Amino acid sequence: xxxxxxxNWSLLSxxxxxxxxxxxxxxxxxxxIAIGGYALGLLLGIGGAFGKLYGxxxxxxxxxxxxxxxxxxxxxVLILLLYYAGTDLLNQLLGAVGFGSIxxxxxxxxxxxxxxxxxxxxxxxxxxxxxxxxxxxxxxxxAYGMSPVKVxxxxxxxxxxxxxxxxxxxxxLIATKDTALLAVVGFSELTLVTRQAAGATKAYxxxxxxxxxxxxxxxxxxxxxxxxxERHARRGxxxxx
Amino acid sequence: MTDETTHALAFTPEDLPKGKGFFQPxxxxxxxxxxxxxxxxxxFMRWDWLPRYLPKLGSGILVSLAMLFSTAIIGFLLAxxxxxxxxxxPWFLKAPARIFCTVIRGTPLLLQLWLLYYGLGSLxxxxxAIRHSFLWxxxxxxxxxxxxxxxxxxxxxxxxxxxxxxxxxxxxxxxxxxAYGMGRWTAxxxxxxxxxxxxxxxxxxxETVLQLKSTPLVxxxxxxxxxxxxxxxxxxxxxxxxxxxxxAAIYMCLTGILVVAFRxxxxxxxxxxx
Numbered sequence: 001x002x003x004x005x006x007x008n009w010s011l012l013s014x015x016x017x018x019x020x021x022x023x024x025x026x027x028x029x030x031x032x033i034a035i036g037g038y039a040l041g042l043l044l045g046i047g048g049a050f051g052k053l054y055g056x057x058x059x060x061x062x063x064x065x066x067x068x069x070x071x072x073x074x075x076x077v078l079i080l081l082l083y084y085a086g087t088d089l090l091n092q093l094l095g096a097v098g099f100g101s102i103x104x105x106x107x108x109x110x111x112x113x114x115x116x117x118x119x120x121x122x123x124x125x126x127x128x129x130x131x132x133x134x135x136x137x138x139x140x141x142x143a144y145g146m147s148p149v150k151v152x153x154x155x156x157x158x159x160x161x162x163x164x165x166x167x168x169x170x171x172x173l174i175a176t177k178d179t180a181l182l183a184v185v186g187f188s189e190l191t192l193v194t195r196q197a198a199g200a201t202k203a204y205x206x207x208x209x210x211x212x213x214x215x216x217x218x219x220x221x222x223x224x225x226x227x228x229x230e231r232h233a234r235r236g237x238x239x240x241x
Numbered sequence: 242m243t244d245e246t247t248h249a250l251a252f253t254p255e256d257l258p259k260g261k262g263f264f265q266p267x268x269x270x271x272x273x274x275x276x277x278x279x280x281x282x283x284x285f286m287r288w289d290w291l292p293r294y295l296p297k298l299g300s301g302i303l304v305s306l307a308m309l310f311s312t313a314i315i316g317f318l319l320a321x322x323x324x325x326x327x328x329x330x331p332w333f334l335k336a337p338a339r340i341f342c343t344v345i346r347g348t349p350l351l352l353q354l355w356l357l358y359y360g361l362g363s364l365x366x367x368x369x370a371i372r373h374s375f376l377w378x379x380x381x382x383x384x385x386x387x388x389x390x391x392x393x394x395x396x397x398x399x400x401x402x403x404x405x406x407x408x409x410x411x412x413x414x415x416x417x418x419x420a421y422g423m424g425r426w427t428a429x430x431x432x433x434x435x436x437x438x439x440x441x442x443x444x445x446x447x448e449t450v451l452q453l454k455s456t457p458l459v460x461x462x463x464x465x466x467x468x469x470x471x472x473x474x475x476x477x478x479x480x481x482x483x484x485x486x487x488x489a490a491i492y493m494c495l496t497g498i499l500v501v502a503f504r505x506x507x508x509x510x511x512x513x514x515x
Contacts, residue, residue: 057265057267057268058267058271061267061268061271062271069489069493072450072492072493072496072497073454073489073492073493073496074453074454074455074456074457074468074492075454076457076458076468077457077468077485077488077489077492078489080485081482081485081486081489084481084482084485085482088481173347177348177349177350178349179349180349180350180351180352181349181351183351184351184461191349191351191352191355194352194355195355195359198359198360199359202363204356204359204360204363204364205356205360205364208352208355208356208359208360209356211352212344212348212352212353212356215347215348215349215352216343216344216347216348219346219347219348220343220347
């Protein structure tokens with residue numbers, strides 16, 4: 001196939017004989033999972049960071065176990081474990097309550113898996129950022145008579161952002177790339193779709209490079225936005241370098 | 242600014258518990274609970290397949306470790322020129338190094354691996370010159386593609402780290418070297434490189450752990466590492482959890498050993514005020 005010219009660009013066309021539309025669909029799935037997993041991870045991370053900083057000794061140790069285990073085991077293994085265990089546990093739970101089993105969509109499972117992995121990393125990032133907020137600022141807020149919730153909302157969270165954003169931005173980039181690992185459990189995101197397209201047409205280079213370009217574009221566009229957010233969060237800080 | 246922060250996520254020696262105050266009452270209770278949990282897993286799950294696969298698991302671990310160390314060492318050797326080119330190189334070296342790092346860091350490793358294995362692997366047999374060269378017996382195997390992909394990835398991430406490390410060596414130290422009459426190469430060998438490596442060491446250690454966590458990807462291109470062995474166990478025994486749990490435990494042990502070893506080596510390097 002496509003022996004007459006070296007690259008058969010028509011394979012990338014969006015309509016049926018070309019695979020472009022399928023590729024874009026997979027790309028959309030990847031982005032959906034990345035956003036969902038990142039958001040879930042952020043929620044887990046905020047909870048985890050506060051638990052680690054202000055929780056009791058037992059909670060702190062349990063969270064330590066969570067972050068240590070997730071960071072010591074390869075994502076691929078975690079994804080397999082959580083993918084099977086998560087769906088299985090949920091079904092058993094529903095069965096015990098009497099609902100009968102349900103089919104968990106790949107999208108939800110993917111978001112759950114990426115979210116749990118991201119949660120461990122963002123716990124560490126946020127904990128470090130909160131610890132980097134000068135204690136005097138929080139003491140000043142307390143001296144003004146602010147309640148703990150108000151201190152959190154007005155001082156701690158906004159003041160920690162400049163410290164947290166580089167780490168969180170990195171996590172976002174990792175999340176977009178971790179979605180590729182879901183190809184191994186058979187979720188049809190960009191990498192798996194690419195492999196299928198390449199296998200069907202034998203145009204391996206074309207499709208893998210196209211997918212690489214899509215991922216790279218996502219990274220570069222993200223970088224632009226991250227730069228903007230970072231500049232906004234760092235306003236009022238002395239410019240470094 | 243996001244470039245320098247990859248290491249913030251890496252697993253570092255500080256993450257391990259310190260000796261003092263480790264045995265507190267609540268910790269002992271937690272440990273007992275965990276021990277009983279492990280015991281229930283050991284008793285109620287099926288582990289009868291384990292002795293049969295032990296030799297294969299051992300060789301799988303060795304393959305994983307070989308992958309890790311060969312790619313980390315070659316990758317680091319590539320990373321030094323990559324970092325150096327980005328700091329001092331002329332534009333025709335600087336630009337390609339930058340682009341290389343950006344492209345590799347911007348795309349998933351799995352995609353790069355599959356591009357090399359399926360893409361190049363399908364291209365090579367079309368050229369008779371390659372088929373008849375001495376390289377062919379190797380290029381027919383899967384592992385060279387795995388090593389290549391992991392090395393490239395490590396080199397790109399480390400190249401960024403080394404760029405920061407080279408740029409961060411105080412200018413005064415280099416000026417002092419020049420004032421001593423050292424040539425450029427001597428100053429690089431004696432001052433710049435050792436100081437940069439020293440600065441980058443904690444990050445390098447973390448990145449090596451991350452590299453260990455990337456090695457199971459080579460199982461997707463039929464390299465028989467420990468992950469592939471476990472996949473085979475799962476196919477043959479129809480067990481879902483037991484092999485995966487064992488695999489997670491194996492990787493945790495490997496990570497722990499790596500981190501402890503790095504901490505030992507890091508402590509051997511004298512630092513002021515540490």
